[in-house]
Amino acid sequence: MSDNESLLNDVANGDKIALQRLYTVVFPKIHSFVLKNKGKQEDAEDVFQKALMQIIARYKVKGLSIESSFEAFLFTACRNLWRRELNKRKKVVTNQEVVELYNEAEDMTAATLEQEKWELFQEKLLELSENCKTLLKLFFKKTPYKDIVKQLRYNSDNVVRQRIFNCKSQLTKMITNDVRFKHLKEL
Amino acid sequence: MKDVFEHIDRYLDGELTAAELERFEEELQLNPELQDQVKLEKDMRALLSDEDWILANKAAVADSEEGKRFKAYYQSTEADEVKNSIAAVIADRKNNDRRKFIWLSIAASFAVLLASTFVIFKDGGTSDLYAEYINKEELPSMITRNSGGGILDKAQSLFDNENYKEAIKNFENYQSQSEVINPLSYIYLGISYLEVGAYSKAKNQFNLLAKSNTLQSEKANWYLLLTSLKQGNRREAQQILNRILQSESSYHYDKALAIKKALE
Numbered sequence: 001m002s003d004n005e006s007l008l009n010d011v012a013n014g015d016k017i018a019l020q021r022l023y024t025v026v027f028p029k030i031h032s033f034v035l036k037n038k039g040k041q042e043d044a045e046d047v048f049q050k051a052l053m054q055i056i057a058r059y060k061v062k063g064l065s066i067e068s069s070f071e072a073f074l075f076t077a078c079r080n081l082w083r084r085e086l087n088k089r090k091k092v093v094t095n096q097e098v099v100e101l102y103n104e105a106e107d108m109t110a111a112t113l114e115q116e117k118w119e120l121f122q123e124k125l126l127e128l129s130e131n132c133k134t135l136l137k138l139f140f141k142k143t144p145y146k147d148i149v150k151q152l153r154y155n156s157d158n159v160v161r162q163r164i165f166n167c168k169s170q171l172t173k174m175i176t177n178d179v180r181f182k183h184l185k186e187l
Numbered sequence: 188m189k190d191v192f193e194h195i196d197r198y199l200d201g202e203l204t205a206a207e208l209e210r211f212e213e214e215l216q217l218n219p220e221l222q223d224q225v226k227l228e229k230d231m232r233a234l235l236s237d238e239d240w241i242l243a244n245k246a247a248v249a250d251s252e253e254g255k256r257f258k259a260y261y262q263s264t265e266a267d268e269v270k271n272s273i274a275a276v277i278a279d280r281k282n283n284d285r286r287k288f289i290w291l292s293i294a295a296s297f298a299v300l301l302a303s304t305f306v307i308f309k310d311g312g313t314s315d316l317y318a319e320y321i322n323k324e325e326l327p328s329m330i331t332r333n334s335g336g337g338i339l340d341k342a343q344s345l346f347d348n349e350n351y352k353e354a355i356k357n358f359e360n361y362q363s364q365s366e367v368i369n370p371l372s373y374i375y376l377g378i379s380y381l382e383v384g385a386y387s388k389a390k391n392q393f394n395l396l397a398k399s400n401t402l403q404s405e406k407a408n409w410y411l412l413l414t415s416l417k418q419g420n421r422r423e424a425q426q427i428l429n430r431i432l433q434s435e436s437s438y439h440y441d442k443a444l445a446i447k448k449a450l451e
Contacts (some may be wrong), residue, residue, distance in 0.1 A: 023280050045281075049273045053261070056269055059254045080240070087240040102245065104402060105261035109254050110243045116236045117225035117241075127234060140235040165192055172227060184252055185223065187243035 004066045012056045022052070026071050030078045047085070051077035054112050066117060080115055110187075116186045124174040132167035140166050188207050191221070195228050265399070278436040313424060316446055317417035321378065323347075329371045338364070343375065351379040370396055370403040377410055406438045412446070421450065 010018035027048055034044040054077055058064035065072045102110065125136060138148050145157045154160050175181055197203050198211050215221055215317040247253045248410055268431050273395050323346075342357035358376035362368055377392030390411065397407035415423040428450075430444040 012269065014269045016276060019273055019276040020280065023276050024262065027280070030255075039216055046278050049270065052273055053266065053270060057257050057260045057266070060265075061260050062253075083238065084240045084242070086243065087238075091242075104247070105258050106248065108261045109257040110245070110248045113239065113248060113251065113254055113258050114234075115367065116244050117243075121234050135234070140232060141237060149357065165196070168196075168228075168231075169192055171231070172224075175227070175231075183251065185227070185250065186247040 002065075003014065005174075006069050007070050008064070008066065010057045011052065012059050019052075022071070022074065023048070026074050026078075027074055033075075033079060034082050037082065038086065043085070045080070047078045047081045048152065050111070051081050051110065053108065054081070057108070057112060058116075073118070077115060080156060081111060084111060084114065113187050116180070117187060120178060120180050121175060124171055124178070127174065128170060130168060131163075133169065134148055135160070136165050136167050136171065139168075191224065195221075195225055199228060199232065225245075236248070266431065267400075274436045275434065278434060282435055313416040313419050313421060313450070316449060317381075317413050320442060321381075321447065323378065323412055326374060326378075327371060329369055329375070339369065342372075346375055346379060349382075351382040355379045355383070367401075370399040370401040373399065374403065374406065374410060377414075381414060381417050386414060389414050408437065409439050409443070412443065416446070424450065 007018060011022065025080050027044070029042040030048050031041070034040075034047060053075055055064065055066075055074060058073075125133065128136065134152065135148065138151070143151075145160050148154070149157060152160075154163075176185075194203070194207075194211060195285045198208070203211055213301065215225065230241050233241040252441055309324055313422070329376050338357055338361045342354050342361060345351075345354035345357060355376065358372055358379065360373060362376070372394035375393045377389045377396070380386070380389035380392065388421050393407050393410045393414065397404050412424060412427040412431065415421075415427060424446075431440065434440070437443065
């Protein structure tokens with residue numbers, strides 16, 4: 001059993017020592033991330049608990065294995081959950097859409113599937129060429145074309161647009177060709 | 188193909204002319220493949236940005252095979268137990284972090300508490316505490332589209348209008364007719380009983396709540412405490428308080444602490 005696997009197993013069984021260790025290592029980072037991003041102590045605690053539950057559920061239901069460090073994986077799950085929560089709140093406040101009522105188990109389920117989708121997208125993005133990665137990261141950050149032109153010293157808007165189209169269609173193809181996408185696309 | 192991508196991009200960037208937009212939206216209505224492409228592009232834009240997020244469609248989540256398995260896990264007792272272990276670790280650690288600050292503030296808060304206790308309770312019994320702490324506004328609403336909606340809606344609105352006698356009839360009806368009982372109804376009916384002075388019936392409801400093994404069940408001790416306060420049973424109140432104060436993650440731990448101080 002690898003270190004991550006035995007840690008997953010301990011955590012999934014509610015092992016106090018393992019949980020305390022994770023709390024000591026990861027929680028301070030989550031706490032500072034959440035507080036820097038419009039959240040409070042309780043939000044950080046909530047996110048920590050839910051992200052751990054999400055990982056445990058994926059381990060129990062699907063035998064998730066973690067290739068990177070467990071701590072980094074947990075932190076990413078927390079960060080995404082907090083991003084999700086902020087978007088949910090924004091929608092409630094601005095009433096952009098009718099936010100559907102979920103009970104807790106349903107909401108956790110939705111968040112888990114969304115996280116899986118995020119991982120698929122992210123993984124494929126990282127498989128692209130360096131140039132595509134750089135361009136797409138800027139594009140997804142909503143950087144205006146003209147700023148990308150300047151930053152990466154392209155000749156014109158048009159060249160940048162074309163490059164981004166190409167990179168994005170590669171990414172799309174890679175995502176849609178992955179078996180996982182079949183289960184996630186309707187969500 | 189390239190044209191399609193370009194169109195989707197310009198559509199999402201709001202760059203299509205009015206005529207183009209009209210045509211695109213017409214096409215979108217009729218073409219499921221295009222709908223998929225637009226959805227994927229939207230999802231990518233949201234999930235791969237640093238800020239946005241896409242909330243999954245509820246019906247699709249409910250339909251998803253994987254979703255069903257996750258949901259079953261999240262609803263299991265096993266998951267509840269793990270969740271409680273995590274909550275206990277959080278509470279425990281927080282307590283450790285906090286301990287060093289406590290000595291600094293303890294004298295000050297004690298003085299404040301003594302003063303406020305004196306002002307509020309100088310001529311009252313424990314039922315004043317009940318009145319202070321029974322906060323009906325914090326009760327989650329039961330009006331949803333769940334089973335038994337009709338009668339529960341009615342019961343709740345009677346409750347909201349403080350017509351407890353009629354509310355009791357409706358809640359009793361609901362509970363006797365339903366196979367799966369909404370655990371919140373135990374709280375509502377319990378408080379209704381309290382309001383008309385039917386203490387043992389109220390306790391019975393809160394005990395059922397404790398046994399319901401739902402997210403609401405952790406609130407049972409809190410309502411049992413309010414019951415003993417309303418009834419004026421100090422000894423029982425102390426016992427329940429001790430149970431609540433065993434763990435900082437208990438429901439309304441802070442309020443329980445304040446009540447304990449007030450009773451001393």
